[in-house]
Amino acid sequence: MKTLSKQAIQQDIEELQKKLEEINPNPYKYISRKDFTSLLMKETRSVNNVQDLGIAIMTILANLNDGHTYLNPSYEVFGTNSFMFKFRFLNDGYYLIKSSETLSDYLGSKLVGINNHTINDIETSFSTLIAKENETSLRYYLPSKLMEPVILESLNIKKDKSIKLQLEKDERQLSIDIEPEDCKNKMVSIFEKIPNIVNTLTVQDAYWFEEMANLNAFYFQFNECFGKEDLTINEVVEALERSNLSNLIIDLRNNTGGDSNVLNPLKRFLKKYKKKYKVIVLTGADTYSSAIINLLELSNLPNTISVGEVPHGNPTHYGEVESFILPNSQLKIFTSSKIFKFKGYKLGETFKPTYIVLTRIQDLIHGKDTQMEYLSKIVCLGESVSIASCS
Template structure:
């Protein structure tokens, strides 16, 4: 009996020692607040992302996190944020991202990356005469090299997405300083075609838009509405602009679709439908279901020919809007117009978020993979 009691006491003691050791092993110590944030960033992505290591190996990811943690005592807030951008880039999931912090400032200009180059579309009033001009270099570094540097910070899966996302990064002077492009943390010099140089300093300034005082094209006339429509060309065309996959507070998408149906039923002239998704960056793909069902009805009852359905897409067609484009393509084989979608047809999504404990930066990550197409094209236009 005494031996049995001693054995039980031995087991309990061993269990307590083992538990105590395990707790010591699980305790992670941090040198500073950023050290903790980087640890939480890496650990949460590893445990929460649908498939974090589809592009980067777990060993490389862990190595990058460990290296950045070792540097947090010497790097500035902006530099650590930039290093986190670089890690996000290697994941290669455009739905997984980290926000920029308040330590970043903004330069008073905006650009669009068009077929003929990087064009100024907004700038401070002092330099408004340069609206529409092409940027050939920044701080003496050619624009192609600038793009190569900045692309290492962006989570993108095709060139259209890069052309869209990069424009906001190009306004951040701290990034130019990080890459050694500018010696200053708050200014850069734009080198324009024709030998013109403009020095810009980070400050809150109202931008003059290239579109100020000009007649806007139809697709830019009402971009704040989630969805709206207009009859065109003596009511031969019905133009539907679908800007966001989200219900309006004042008009449900079901009611909106009913209005479209009533208009078509009352009209003797509408024979072609244009669905403009070029500004739709996503939301809930199921929102568009009533419209797609209505088109099915019209096609099945020979009220509308499939070849008279047109879909406009572009670099900002992303996420759920890409899924809706695929649904339209598979159901009706419509005529697609525009440029390749910024969203990849097969992609990660169903985004969730967490907040880093000290910097309070928000991190978005994917919880689902949408495998729509066997060939895995990089954009919608690669399918056609």
């Protein structure tokens, strides 16, 4: 572990503050400059190595409430070993959706606690390390932080090499001892264990489509705001036009951003033929950054509704990330360089889908898509909203 002198640490935190003020459009939106400077001094007072400085910087940056401003998760801070499990917050708690082979039999289990710390206690402890852009931020980012032994140790949740996971599965309480593994080890996804999983739950490519005759719908899963050479958005539009289907389902649930302009051909087409299609946009907790821009532009079209989870990104948000490196620790910091404003949304305000539908674990483990099941009722039974009926 690389040690640092007091002078080196002082130079780094001064550089951190200087660069944030140069690049970030408003670093002191949620904390005053005076309080930020005091926090820098307080959190680094007892620091003498790169690892502890990294944790201190995470705590400091969390106060900016900007998900695009963060410490690069390097080996110098977190090491090469992690707890190889990934939980995800669903409708009523955190569920194991990815793990190493060691824990694969427990996929779908609900997290009750770690080392006898309850979930509420864990959320409270981690809240100091996570930028709270909106109401979903803590529950969205917590699972990735739980994987880091260094963070668990810094919060006094972990004291030994192993930890004890308290889980609940099929109404049974389980206690599992687990040790960190090489972070490069492959993890098994719950989706790999589910027989007969529906297509809409699989992320097959940057984007793809299929016709759903039973819903009189053209389904378009748009996972990345990046173009493809083998299938352009113009070609997707042509396929939509040829289909003669009345409902268009645009699935943004897995889209974390990129270039919001990639979808322009489809948006232009829908504006031109705004009375021809009923548009249903699916949203998820992962929907973020440029995908939020697409979501808002689509939602402003007539005959459009949205179904799904509240995204962890906001309409009015910081973005267009730049980076810099601190001179002594060589820690890399990312920060926003621009603010994107959308009419009707203040900074910190979330986009709320027309129908908030949270994923149910029982649907997931049986290969069912909660949002698509709900959408089918809307389309086929005409519940809640008028959409072109099924054939």
